[in-house]
Amino acid sequence: MQKIYDPKKEDWTQLLKRPTQTFNDIEETVKSVFKDIEKNGDQAVTKYTKKFDGVGIENIQVSNAEIEEAVNLVPDDLSDAIVLAKNNIEKFHKSQISTTKKIETAAGVVCWQEKRAIQKVGLYIPGGTAPLFSTILMLAIPAKIAGCQKIVLCTPPNKEGKIHPAILFTASLCGIEEIYKIGGIQAIAAMTFGTNTVPKVYKIFGPGNQYVTIAKQVAQQYDIAIDMPAGPSELLVVTDDSANAGFVASDLLSQAEHGIDSQVILVSTSKKMMEQVEKEVIKQLKLLPRKEIAKVAISNSKMIYCESDQQAVDLINEYAPEHFIICVENEDFYIQNIQNAGSVFIGNYTPESAGDYASGTNHTLPTNGYAKNYNGVNLDSFLRAVTFQKISKKGIQNIGNAIELMADAEGLQAHKNAVSLRLKSICDEN
């Protein structure tokens, strides 16, 4: 890991730069798949599944029999773990339910905001070597709590045309009834336009490779909302002397194993701790099955020494990490002053992987500095706040004149007239 001591503020931008993502001009490919699926629906979906996933699928919707079979294939200890995680995630996301407050802004003018579920949502779960069933928990649980009427899940089939049992078990546990064996661009396009089999949705959630990332961007051009822009996973740990170097190293490595483009940064107010963590990283790295991936990510990563907590937190806010672990004695300072982060992990016994799986918080979080302007997926990601207002005769008499004056000053006479007519009518009644 590269070590930097007391970097000057003018060097922060360069220092904290993420590696540029290369998308290899795949936008044209993505757009042509979209056009094809818009026109040819299911037929095109099947064609691309054959082409990209190398398997011919007859029934793209997963059957009840397949789900039942899968449920029996998941080992008991794993299914118990998933149920435990589900309970915690459910508790945390239910705590985000907001209550409606009706307020009278002026006498006779009552305003309030009500949250309504997005009626149709699509969840994308990537395939590949690891079955990311944990992401189903993170997306399906808040969607269900929000009350989304239609929840569609797409995930790519393997070469045998099957879905990993843990995926089907988790989806079924969360009450997802519509699961389709579709991956990548074709999944996002199918949910964007709808086909005879796959319903059109209003918002698409979930991670994926560069094809999925670009496909979600293209979906936005067709008026579909998405959870957030995506980038490689990242972690920043802040330590002082009080941290446990072994724990910190294990957290850095847990992020580094995601991919060679993962971002790992240690910020420390203790030079000694930096040395200790580095030693631990080298020691632990050797034992990891994914050490080849982690090694590349670690070699691109940085240890930054900061003289003060203030300098450290300023630098961290400038970076805006997806995951932020606080391992210092003065943890309240960082809790209060962190502005830009996706999810924050406090203390020596709060590894980042707890939030990935089972603490209850969501693991779909803003990467690539997006923590400056976006938050992670939460209950509100599946809702919209609709505003309501009800004005009485008294109410329009109280604010009507102000509206008339403002509408007039903005040159909008019909806006003014809508109030004037009502005021006159009330006046005539009296």
Place this chain on the structure above:
Amino acid sequence: MQKIYDPKKEDWTQLLKRPTQTFNDIEETVKSVFKDIEKNGDQAVTKYTKKFDGVGIENIQVSNAEIEEAVNLVPDDLSDAIVLAKNNIEKFHKSQISTTKKIETAAGVVCWQEKRAIQKVGLYIPGGTAPLFSTILMLAIPAKIAGCQKIVLCTPPNKEGKIHPAILFTASLCGIEEIYKIGGIQAIAAMTFGTNTVPKVYKIFGPGNQYVTIAKQVAQQYDIAIDMPAGPSELLVVTDDSANAGFVASDLLSQAEHGIDSQVILVSTSKKMMEQVEKEVIKQLKLLPRKEIAKVAISNSKMIYCESDQQAVDLINEYAPEHFIICVENEDFYIQNIQNAGSVFIGNYTPESAGDYASGTNHTLPTNGYAKNYNGVNLDSFLRAVTFQKISKKGIQNIGNAIELMADAEGLQAHKNAVSLRLKSICDEN
């Protein structure tokens, strides 16, 4: 207005189609302005202000002297009206402040969500014939309540290089200290990249013409968040026999005067009311200064008769209006069942223009059917929810095994190891 009776469900999509927006291939223009401003900063901004606004500006930042002068130019009755509106908008947006709930998802696992302000935001206020000072209230008030550290306002200068006094008065009233005389594409680009004079922001808010709309889309490609996608303003009114035809007509016209592409729809369970409203529209239209605009919008608009409240609300949810006025006896049915709308106005004395100016609700709302997947601007638009978790030794002992099992099943050994190390350490202590 075109009248449609009891439309079949299969015809709804066609019936409710918005007129296509034409953007005249301006994306290339927008992108070239962005590239120029990214490279040449203020110099390029000045160049485009000369080119597009026809005026050479030396100091693009509005001075205190200019603000003081403007404040004195606003008539007292108008400034009183703006203050009244500000109070109501402030009350409503303050009522949206959410409290932090710490919850224990499992014994020793404490999770919570805290809202943090987006540190730097940009507000765009269009110029043109009408000074849209009301939009400043709608954007600056929640930005201030949220606690955004830097709030930048851009608005185009007139031919004399000046800003309308009502704009400067309102901005100053809301405590906006940085106002720049920059319009259109160059304003959005300046806030995207930052120049020597104009600060870079993380999220850009505000309405505008097609150039601004495209510029905000392009800003997203440079990692800037925006409030929402934009389209022409629209209104849908639902009536039964109990409505006041004159009031309804005045509301339809208030929306129709916005532009020839404005959308106005009347849904009615009473054929008689449709006839009455039509007569009133014709009568009132003649008296409007902007009648030429309103006439075109009205001629494209629709009156739709529905046999039942259920059919009506289903159709309204399919359309997803920006503004939705409920003028029926059975108003609770519509309040409960409306899923897709930006802002809802209830009863005969709640004109849409109340929400535009002074009731307290926000007027920056989703158009073009986006009410299906987005909400309007509210306090949360200026905040991000950051999640926090703190796990005790007891806590990691409670959920650690579940994390290990799930990480293992997803093939992420380093994730597992971050927990195993901690569990082992606790075990060794005892």
